[in-house]
Amino acid sequence: EDQVTQSPEALRLQEGESSSLNCSYTVSGLRGLFWYRQDPGKGPEFLFTLYSAGEEKEKERLKATLTKKESFLHITAPKPEDSATYLCAVPEARGGQNFVFGPGTRLSVLP
């Protein structure tokens, strides 16, 4: 069964304290891995797509990396405005229209 897990469930950082979020997946024949940011009371907003192991994407203080089993979202010197829930998702293996979403990591960056 296709599955996506994320850890930790919640993370509190001090401003400037770098860390990483993990997304692990068990989908055969990966067709891409997507990262989204979701602010409270809002819909998810697209951040990155990664397609192959070894690929990296960067956007401001965020860098996403991908291996054959997992993806990391590295946050360098975070600011309070980076506080949000970060979701990862993969297209389901059987080629349908569905994404399998992880439950998310809730990040809080304290000033």
Added chain:
Amino acid sequence: NAGVTQTPKFRVLKTGQSMTLLCAQDMNHEYMYWYRQDPGMGLRLIHYSVGEGTTAKGEVPDGYNVSRLKKQNFLLGLESAAPSQTSVYFCASSDRGPWTGELFFGEGSRLTVL
């Protein structure tokens, strides 16, 4: 630039009542989706559409119906609401499908069924 707009944003229903959630997108996207989001769980696909006049079931379709009569609109209906349908509902659209295109989400519709 509106993107994806959902109405209503909040609704409270009694068990057995019916309602329709409306999703409108102004990006000329072919693909549209309805997801539900529950605490501690990932977004789960209810129904989707790959173009005007088409609909298909997702992961959790029971108790819901959809219609896509116009390309820009995707309606989600609850014929007889149940407390288990209390959730936040998100509509999303995409121009290229799930393997090459990202999803654009609306801001959500929070539904409570008493």
